[in-house]
Amino acid sequence: MPVHSRHHPRPPLADPAMSELRIFSYLPNPRIWKATIAARLCGVKVEVRGAPANELADWLWDFDAHPMTDQDKAAAADLAHGAKTGFTTQLFKTEEFLEAHPFGTVPAAFSPDGRVGIYESNSIMRTVARLGADNAPLYGDDAYSASRIDSYLDASLVFARDAQFYILALRAGSLPRDIYIRAKQAFESWMSGTERALMTTGDYIVADGLSLADICFVAEFALFHNERLHTDLLLANEFEPILNAAVAETWPRALDHFQRLCRHRAFAPDVEPFLKLLPNK
Numbered sequence: 001m002p003v004h005s006r007h008h009p010r011p012p013l014a015d016p017a018m019s020e021l022r023i024f025s026y027l028p029n030p031r032i033w034k035a036t037i038a039a040r041l042c043g044v045k046v047e048v049r050g051a052p053a054n055e056l057a058d059w060l061w062d063f064d065a066h067p068m069t070d071q072d073k074a075a076a077a078d079l080a081h082g083a084k085t086g087f088t089t090q091l092f093k094t095e096e097f098l099e100a101h102p103f104g105t106v107p108a109a110f111s112p113d114g115r116v117g118i119y120e121s122n123s124i125m126r127t128v129a130r131l132g133a134d135n136a137p138l139y140g141d142d143a144y145s146a147s148r149i150d151s152y153l154d155a156s157l158v159f160a161r162d163a164q165f166y167i168l169a170l171r172a173g174s175l176p177r178d179i180y181i182r183a184k185q186a187f188e189s190w191m192s193g194t195e196r197a198l199m200t201t202g203d204y205i206v207a208d209g210l211s212l213a214d215i216c217f218v219a220e221f222a223l224f225h226n227e228r229l230h231t232d233l234l235l236a237n238e239f240e241p242i243l244n245a246a247v248a249e250t251w252p253r254a255l256d257h258f259q260r261l262c263r264h265r266a267f268a269p270d271v272e273p274f275l276k277l278l279p280n281k
């Protein structure tokens with residue numbers, strides 16, 4: 001399998017009509033559900049490529065992402081980069097990948113010809129909503145409502161960043177106190193804002209219809225359930241799990257919203273199998 005570089009231009013898509021957006025990621029990744037849930041709601045074709053996180057060190061990170069043999073890896077030694085967030089081994093990223101994705105992260109989305117890279121899962125989801133805008137108004141219907149949705153997505157990214165450090169620390173088996181405290185504060189602030197928004201608007205986070213804000217909320221809240229894989233570590237270090245019984249009492253509307261949307265036909269195919277694999281508490 002050739003490694004694409006400046007000297008080996010990437011081949012055109014075999015069938016450009018196949019998908020309107022390609023996403024490369026470790027799997028499962030609740031952050032890519034933002035795009036796949038939006039795609040179900042507004043009829044956009046999305047292609048997802050990837051593998052479990054521990055296998056992505058053996059993949060070529062490229063528009064044409066694919067698993068590499070040891071021989072491919074030896075030939076691609078010049079593409080090896082030290083990982084920054086969430087990976088511990090070196091990763092093989094092509095020049096084109098880094099041109100399209102200057103922060104070098106996954107999920108990494110591409111336009112069908114591979115020329116436009118879209119990064120940050122909220123923005124990947126926005127792409128889907130824009131592509132399918134005629135089928136479902138997931139991204140507001142004027143400058144004000146779209147920007148109101150952006151407000152929630154930005155606030156969610158602030159939470160998601162602290163949540164990411166927390167889950168990665170738990171996965172690494174060592175949780176510094178400051179990371180726990182930051183994640184707890186970020187969670188409480190994000191849940192309080194979500195609760196307050198639902199109190200004001202009724203059934204959905206923004207105005208009166210299902211929007212990207214609700215999709216983002218479900219994906220980030222579900223991802224935070226990864227905490228449940230590490231309850232023993234938390235308790236051994238005298239940290240109370242952040243997702244505890246008090247969540248339903250403190251933010252009842254937010255929790256109810258999450259549970260209701262988990263059963264929604266566009267959400268269930270992603271969310272239900274993921275939650276089923278996690279311990280209940």
Ligand SMILES: N[C@@H](CCC(=O)N[C@@H](CS)C(=O)NCC(=O)O)C(=O)O
Nearest residue numbers: 031083084085086105106107120121
């Ligand atoms: N906020 C970003 C998170 C992206 C991110 O940080 N991805 C990490 C994995 S969790 C990554 O790709 N790291 C690659 C590296 O460290 O080289 C999103 O929602 O898409």
